[in-house]
Amino acid sequence: MADLQEHFDRTIERDQRVEPRDWMPDGYRKTMIRQIAQHAHSEIIGMQPEGAWITRAPSLRRKAILLAKVQDEAGHGLYLYCAAETLGADRTELTEMLIEGRQKYSSIFNYPTLTYADVGVIGWLVDGAAICNQVPLCRSSYGPYARAMIRICKEESFHQRQGYELLMTMMKRGTEAQRAMVRDAVDRWWWPSLMMFGPPDDASPNTARSMAWKIKRHTNDELRQRFVDMTVPQAEALGVTLPDPELRWNPERGHHDFGAIDWSELQRVISGNGPCNAERMAVRRAAHEDGAWVREAAAAHARKASAVSRQ
Ligand code: FAQ
Secondary structure, three states: OHHHHHHHHHHHHOOOOEOOOOOOOHHHHHHHHHHHHHHHHHHHHOHHHHHOOHHHOOOHHHHHHHHHHHHHHHHHHHHHHHHHHOOOOOHHHHHHHHHOOOOOOOHHHHOOOOOHHHHHHHHHHHHHHHHHHHOHHHHOOEHHHHHHHHHHHHHHHHHHHHHHHHHHHHHHHOOHHHHHHHHHHHHHHHHHHHHOOOOOHHHOOOHHHHHHOOOOOOOHHHHHHHHHHHHHHHHHHHOOOOOOOOOEEEOOOOEEEOOOOOHHHHHHHHHHHOOOHHHHHHHHHHHHHHOHHHHHHHHHHHHHHHHHHHO
């Protein structure tokens, strides 16, 4: 046992990857399953806010782009569930935990998408925040998760660019009404995007442990700051004002200062009381129930195929 622990510690210390068949402490396995499952659930629930606009996209080109993006999110979810399975988690159980409200998904997907500008702002800010958070996770200590992140980040980067390009079009070549839609969407999504990075470091129960295990490479506040610094010049190029009067460059810190985040809002949303939590869960539950016949048919087909191969 001491040998196994020592081997694990050395793997982490040397920045090598922990692989599915390696021994790992129970706490590490539990933490990995929690984070990967929450991440997978976020991708799957995250299809809903933008998916609602597929039938109302303003052109064939926008519809094709949005369809591709939402399909990517489904792919990311499935990919991540596979990574959780390498740790011994059961995908059916994970889905049940989600639809029974026993496992979390990102707070950001509990806000409504009111206009098509929201599709652009989700791409720009939400995927932008996701990239900021996930690029360092390509070096996460658990091999299957780190490798999944590499592909996912490439696709997230396309998602971010399509959102920014959509907003650029609306701001630079659109009507005054379209510019107003963008400004309104930015006002509504800015603060929730900052909350995606999780609670502040001094109120984050998991950060210290996850940093020591190199599951997380940066703290929640470090990544939040990186996101703000990255986004401010992009907002300037777009010609939109971020809704924070305290946002300004601080030459001494070499970073932007920003206003206080309303952490009670994050708590409310995480605990199920955001604007769309009930709707998101109802849609997910209905999709699961409607899909029961597909799962049964696939299982019956697999049974038949294995009976034939045994003959
Ligand atoms: N929402 O101690 P910490 C996407 C939970 S991107 C809900 O700081 P940790 C792409 C936290 O899980 C979004 N819950 O936790 C996309 C923990 O829960 P517990 C998904 C939150 O793990 C774009 C508790 O609070 N990305 O889907 C949130 O060290 C567009 C205490 O927090 C990922 O999941 C929150 N915002 O750090 C798709 C990235 N923040 O233990 C569609 C991977 C915290 O009580 C469209 N995950 N919690 O059950 C991570 O990097 C980390 O898990 C953090 C949280 C940074 C999210």
